[in-house]
Amino acid sequence: MRESVVIMGGGVIGLSCAFELRRRGHQVTVLELTRCGGQASGAAAGMLAPYSENVEGPDAFFRFCLESLRLYPEWQADVKRISGRTFEYTHSGSLYVAYHEADMLALEGRLLWQREYGSSGSIVEGEALFRLEPQLSRDVRAALHTPEESHLYAPHYVAALEQACRVTGVRIHENLERLSVADWQNEIAIQSADGRVFGADRLLVCSGAWAQELSATFGIRIPVYPIRGQICAYEVDGKPVQHMVFGNQGYLVGKENGSLVCGASEDVAGFDTSVTEKGIERLRKWNKNAFPFLADKTPFHRWAGLRPATQDGYPLIGALGGAKRVVFAAGHYRNGILLSPATAMLAADCLEGRAPAEYAQAFSPERFGSG
Numbered sequence: 058m059r060e061s062v063v064i065m066g067g068g069v070i071g072l073s074c075a076f077e078l079r080r081r082g083h084q085v086t087v088l089e090l091t092r093c094g095g096q097a098s099g100a101a102a103g104m105l106a107p108y109s110e111n112v113e114g115p116d117a118f119f120r121f122c123l124e125s126l127r128l129y130p131e132w133q134a135d136v137k138r139i140s141g142r143t144f145e146y147t148h149s150g151s152l153y154v155a156y157h158e159a160d161m162l163a164l165e166g167r168l169l170w171q172r173e174y175g176s177s178g179s180i181v182e183g184e185a186l187f188r189l190e191p192q193l194s195r196d197v198r199a200a201l202h203t204p205e206e207s208h209l210y211a212p213h214y215v216a217a218l219e220q221a222c223r224v225t226g227v228r229i230h231e232n233l234e235r236l237s238v239a240d241w242q243n244e245i246a247i248q249s250a251d252g253r254v255f256g257a258d259r260l261l262v263c264s265g266a267w268a269q270e271l272s273a274t275f276g277i278r279i280p281v282y283p284i285r286g287q288i289c290a291y292e293v294d295g296k297p298v299q300h301m302v303f304g305n306q307g308y309l310v311g312k313e314n315g316s317l318v319c320g321a322s323e324d325v326a327g328f329d330t331s332v333t334e335k336g337i338e339r340l341r342k343w344n345k346n347a348f349p350f351l352a353d354k355t356p357f358h359r360w361a362g363l364r365p366a367t368q369d370g371y372p373l374i375g376a377l378g379g380a381k382r383v384v385f386a387a388g389h390y391r392n393g394i395l396l397s398p399a400t401a402m403l404a405a406d407c408l409e410g411r412a413p414a415e416y417a418q419a420f421s422p423e424r425f426g427s428g
């Protein structure tokens with residue numbers, strides 16, 4: 058059945074869901090407090106790296122991340138074709154570096170289980186490693202090479218998604234300043250500060266780090282909180298870093314536009330998105346340990362965004378049991394760009410009442426109890 062859906066939040070998650078729901082024939086309206094992509098989504102490094110980001114084991118979250126990576130080739134081509142815009146999408150592969158013999162066991166353990174999940178990865182060391190990444194510090198002992206991982210240029214991707222939504226007929230309202238849920242039990246009615254009421258059959262909550270503000274409205278605990286990520290970029294000649302390079306304290310990723318993006322801190326600073334000297338200095342220290350040529354370089358750009366973290370590290374994706382007309386898609390923490398296509402599919406399936414059982418429990422928005 059075709060329905061009308063109001064989406065609260067115009068970040069990568071809200072826009073991806075809007076794009077998919079519109080393609081399935083639903084009527085979609087996006088309500089955004091500021092401007093689309095103006096928060097975490099526009100700040101992201103754009104890495105699509107399920108293997109490097111999930112070091113513990115193949116849980117439901119890892120499988121969901123992997124599913125999303127595999128959706129990307131077709132999904133991003135659709136976004137480009139429909140929006141008429143282009144953005145960088147690069148299959149660079151990644152290197153997860155280890156400096157000490159003691160770290161090798163962890164890399165080998167990861168490689169074992171990741172191979173069962175489609176990775177053609179290997180441990181590379183010595184000359185083979187420096188052939189792959191010639192400017193890497195000679196202090197690096199070895200690296201886990203994962204050829205399957207990619208990255209994109211997040212601000213351009215989000216802008217293309219927004220455009221794809223607009224050309225397919227999604228209505229987008231920005232700069233709404235304040236929104237309240239006037240009704241969700243009988244019908245959906247969202248009221249803006251200027252007195253407008255947006256009505257719909259269904260509500261999709263995609264408000265990222267701000268999702269917790271709806272706890273009282275829906276009577277559930279929503280332990281989503283902001284974790285600030287400070288990040289910077291250097292201007293470089295040519296392409297001195299070939300892969301996405303990860304370590305325990307940071308990552309580097311070279312972009313087509315000649316910048317080398319280095320991220321990112323993880324600090325608790327409420328909703329403050331300012332950049333601190335201490336935060337960037339810590340990144341610079343790690344950067345020059347990984348790539349000595351960065352020792353005398355200063356980042357030309359520094360910024361920060363708020364990752365929507367959850368108490369258990371899993372996102373909230375699913376319908377409220379007592380009110381199927383309300384669906385959540387929030388709390389994507391470090392992987393919202395990677396998870397954009399899979400979340401769009403899953404949230405749309407939830408709205409259409411056919412969510413796969415695999416994720417229903419793990420990502421249930423009600424798993425933290427009432428509040």
Ligand SMILES: Cc1cc2nc3c(=O)[nH]c(=O)nc-3n(C[C@H](O)[C@H](O)[C@H](O)COP(=O)(O)OP(=O)(O)OC[C@H]3O[C@@H](n4cnc5c(N)ncnc54)[C@H](O)[C@@H]3O)c2cc1C
Nearest residue numbers: 066068070096097098102103104265286362392393394395
């Ligand atoms: C420095 C940094 C680097 C990152 N790098 C990567 C990466 O390499 N790869 C990756 O996959 N992920 C990365 N992430 C994580 C990724 O950016 C997030 O997981 C993702 O952007 C979350 O998307 P979102 O749409 O849920 O949130 P947001 O982009 O924050 O969007 C939420 C939107 O909701 C709006 N909003 C808030 N309250 C309301 C309301 N009541 N009504 C309507 N709208 C509302 C906000 O204004 C905002 O625009 C990074 C994040 C940071 C900060």
